[in-house]
Amino acid sequence: MITSFDRRLPSGHVLNGKWNRNRYEVVRRLGSGANGAVFLVQREKTEYALKIGFDAVDHQSEINVLADLSGREGAFSGYLKDVDDVLIEGETYPFYVMKYVRGVSLRDYVRLKGADWLSLAGLRLLSRLNELHKQGWIFSDLKADNVLVSGYGEAELVDYGGVTAKGRAVRQFTEIHDRAYWHAGSRTADEGYDLFAFAVLCLQLAAPDAACFSSRMLPQNRSVEVLLEEVRLQPACRPYRDFLRKALLGQFPSSELARQTWKDAVYGIKEKPAGVVRSLRWLHAGFAASLGIGLWAFYLYLT
Numbered sequence: 001m002i003t004s005f006d007r008r009l010p011s012g013h014v015l016n017g018k019w020n021r022n023r024y025e026v027v028r029r030l031g032s033g034a035n036g037a038v039f040l041v042q043r044e045k046t047e048y049a050l051k052i053g054f055d056a057v058d059h060q061s062e063i064n065v066l067a068d069l070s071g072r073e074g075a076f077s078g079y080l081k082d083v084d085d086v087l088i089e090g091e092t093y094p095f096y097v098m099k100y101v102r103g104v105s106l107r108d109y110v111r112l113k114g115a116d117w118l119s120l121a122g123l124r125l126l127s128r129l130n131e132l133h134k135q136g137w138i139f140s141d142l143k144a145d146n147v148l149v150s151g152y153g154e155a156e157l158v159d160y161g162g163v164t165a166k167g168r169a170v171r172q173f174t175e176i177h178d179r180a181y182w183h184a185g186s187r188t189a190d191e192g193y194d195l196f197a198f199a200v201l202c203l204q205l206a207a208p209d210a211a212c213f214s215s216r217m218l219p220q221n222r223s224v225e226v227l228l229e230e231v232r233l234q235p236a237c238r239p240y241r242d243f244l245r246k247a248l249l250g251q252f253p254s255s256e257l258a259r260q261t262w263k264d265a266v267y268g269i270k271e272k273p274a275g276v277v278r279s280l281r282w283l284h285a286g287f288a289a290s291l292g293i294g295l296w297a298f299y300l301y302l303t
C-alpha cells in the first residue's frame, strides 16, 4: 500500500523526535498497512524500524504491548527503542522505534528456498509464539506477511498490532487464519487460536492453490473438515500431517507441547536406514550367540 508518507518521507529525510530529541534518517520504506507506515531508519550508524501510527488509540495499544514485552527477559527484550511524536508538514504524528528485523516474508522465504525450509522456520516461529504465550499474550493476527525470515529459518514476528491479552476477545485478525471464520472455535485469545492460525499458514504455504482458499468458497461450506481433508490430500503436508490435524482440532493443551511435537515430527528419527538395521541384527545375533556359549561353558564348569 502506498501512503502519502512515501512522498513526504523520501530516503535521506530526517525525522526529529519532539520530546526525546532523537534524530532518525530515513533509509527506505519497509511497508505499510492499516495501522501505520514502517521505515528503515538510521541513528548513530545503527539501523532501526520506525513506525508512524495512523490511529492514536491503536498505535498506543501496540506500544503498550511492546513496552511490556521489551521490559522482560527473553527474545523480545529491548525490542522497543523509543516512543515519540514527530512534526511532518505541520501535522503531529506518533511514532515508535523498534529493532529492525532482517528477512523476507515467510511466503517469499518458502518460495525462494523450497518447502523443506518450512520445518526450520516453523520451529523457530513456534518458539516465538510460545515465548509470547508464556508472557500472557496471544499474537492473533498470524499470517505470512507478519513473519520475516532470514538465514537458516530464523523467523521473527513483526506487527504487534493484533496482540491481545490471554482470555480477551481477538480484535485484529485475517479471515483465512481466523478460527471462527472456519467455524472451528471462538475468537477468544488463547494459545489454540495462534496454533490454529499457524496450521492454516502451513497449509497455505504447502498448497497455495488448495480449493479451500478459493474466494468462491461459500460461507456455509467453511469448516474445519474442509481444512483437514486438504491436509490429508496434500503431499507437501505429509511431514506435519499429525501436527496440523491436532492444531486445527484444538487438541494441543499448550504451544510448548505443540513446539515439541513439531520438533519431534520434523527431526525425530523415525526409522533407522535399512543398512543400519541389517548390521544391528547381526550384532544382536552375535551377542546372543556368544552369551549362549558363555552360559553353556559356565554350566559345564559347574557340573
Ligand SMILES: Nc1ncnc2c1ncn2[C@@H]1O[C@H](COP(=O)(O)OP(=O)(O)OP(=O)(O)O)[C@@H](O)[C@H]1O
Pocket: 030, 031, 032, 033, 034, 035, 036, 037, 038, 049, 051, 098, 099, 100, 101, 102, 145, 146, 158, 159, 160, 161
Ligand atoms: N521491526 C520490523 N523490521 C522490519 N520490517 C518491519 C518491522 N515491522 C514492520 N515491518 C515491515 O513493515 C510492514 C508493515 O508493518 P505493520 O504490519 O506493522 O503495519 P500495519 O499497518 O500494522 O499492517 P497491517 O495492515 O498488515 O496490520 C510489515 O509487513 C513488514 O514488512
